[in-house]
Amino acid sequence: MKHLLALCVILAFLLSGCGEEKKEQVSAPKGPDPVKQTPSVSVESQLEGNLQTASYGGVKLTIKPENPVAADCLEASVKGLSDTTFVWEVNGINVQQDKNNRYCLEGSGRDDVVTVRVGDTARGATASVTVGNSLPRVLDTTLEFVADGGAYVIEITPQTEDADADYVALSYQWLINGQVNEEYTENRLPSNAYQAGDNIQVKVTPEDGYGKGRTYQTRSLEMLSAAPVITSQPPKSFEAMEYTYQVEATDVDSSELTFTLEDAPDGMTIDAATGMITWPLAEVSAGEYQIKIIVTDPEGSTGGQKYTLNLEKRRVVTQE
Numbered sequence: 455m456k457h458l459l460a461l462c463v464i465l466a467f468l469l470s471g472c473g474e475e476k477k478e479q480v481s482a483p484k485g486p487d488p489v490k491q492t493p494s495v496s497v498e499s500q501l502e503g504n505l506q507t508a509s510y511g512g513v514k515l516t517i518k519p520e521n522p523v524a525a526d527c528l529e530a531s532v533k534g535l536s537d538t539t540f541v542w543e544v545n546g547i548n549v550q551q552d553k554n555n556r557y558c559l560e561g562s563g564r565d566d567v568v569t570v571r572v573g574d575t576a577r578g579a580t581a582s583v584t585v586g587n588s589l590p591r592v593l594d595t596t597l598e599f600v601a602d603g604g605a606y607v608i609e610i611t612p613q614t615e616d617a618d619a620d621y622v623a624l625s626y627q628w629l630i631n632g633q634v635n636e637e638y639t640e641n642r643l644p645s646n647a648y649q650a651g652d653n654i655q656v657k658v659t660p661e662d663g664y665g666k667g668r669t670y671q672t673r674s675l676e677m678l679s680a681a682p683v684i685t686s687q688p689p690k691s692f693e694a695m696e697y698t699y700q701v702e703a704t705d706v707d708s709s710e711l712t713f714t715l716e717d718a719p720d721g722m723t724i725d726a727a728t729g730m731i732t733w734p735l736a737e738v739s740a741g742e743y744q745i746k747i748i749v750t751d752p753e754g755s756t757g758g759q760k761y762t763l764n765l766e767k768r769r770v771v772t773q774e
Contacts, residue, residue: 510575515581521583524562527559528556535572535578542570543571590662592614612641621662628654656672682703682704684747701713712727718746
């Protein structure tokens with residue numbers, strides 16, 4: 455009986471142990487000690503047209519003008535930083551470093567990149583612009599009469615400038631009494647394109663291959679009656695017993711010219727219509743003779759030619 459009671463007590467104890475699960479507490483693995491971090495710097499980059507900027511720590515920097523050309527002066531404006539030094543660079547090369555916020559593009563040209571820096575990468579900013587094309591300009595012009603194949607034409611000679619040293623091509627428009635003459639697009643206007651009393655102007659447009667500059671327009675030029683001009687030269691020497699010289703002249707207003715001899719030796723004549731001079735020499739003594747020819751147009755304007763003829767040497771010795 456005692457043995458049976460002891461067995462029951464042991465069995466009850468074992469049953470109570472099986473019904474309760476033993477719980478174990480497992481601590482989480484210990485991680486690394488936290489690292490002390492410094493605050494990050496805010497960097498803002500912007501690209502507005504030709505202006506590219508980068509800002510560090512809230513500093514703002516801009517350049518004016520944003521689209522510079524050669525010979526412009528740039529001006530930097532900074533916010534968020536006082537009493538700073540401006541570092542100017544052209545294509546990465548330091549060209550100026552001081553308190554001056556202005557830099558002039560002397561020697562810089564198209565496609566050069568200009569950068570200005572202030573502060574540092576913790577608190578500062580940069581700004582960059584690219585130099586654009588400088589359009590050519592017509593500074594001035596001259597108009598004059600020039601001989602061209604026995605006739606006189608009006609020729610315009612422009613004076614141009616291009617800061618980038620580009621080749622400058624020019625286009626022309628001739629205006630006669632305010633109306634564009636589409637036939638003539640070169641720098642010369644022939645005499646048959648106008649008449650006395652007309653007002654002449656020229657429009658000149660320069661171009662450098664990258665763009666056209668501003669059109670230059672000359673002041674109005676009134677074409678007065680122009681004096682005729684003798685274009686031929688007397689023979690330098692001669693051998694025949696009769697001296698001949700075909701005088702030739704041009705007049706921008708008229709082809710009806712009259713030739714006369716104002717000063718000539720006896721026996722010398724000139725055809726008033728053709729300008730042919732003849733002088734029989736059979737009875738003429740050796741020596742020097744003064745000759746002056748006058749050509750007159752229908753308006754009464756005159757031109758002349760004067761020279762000295764030496765019969766002993768049979769040549770012209772002086773000419774005016």
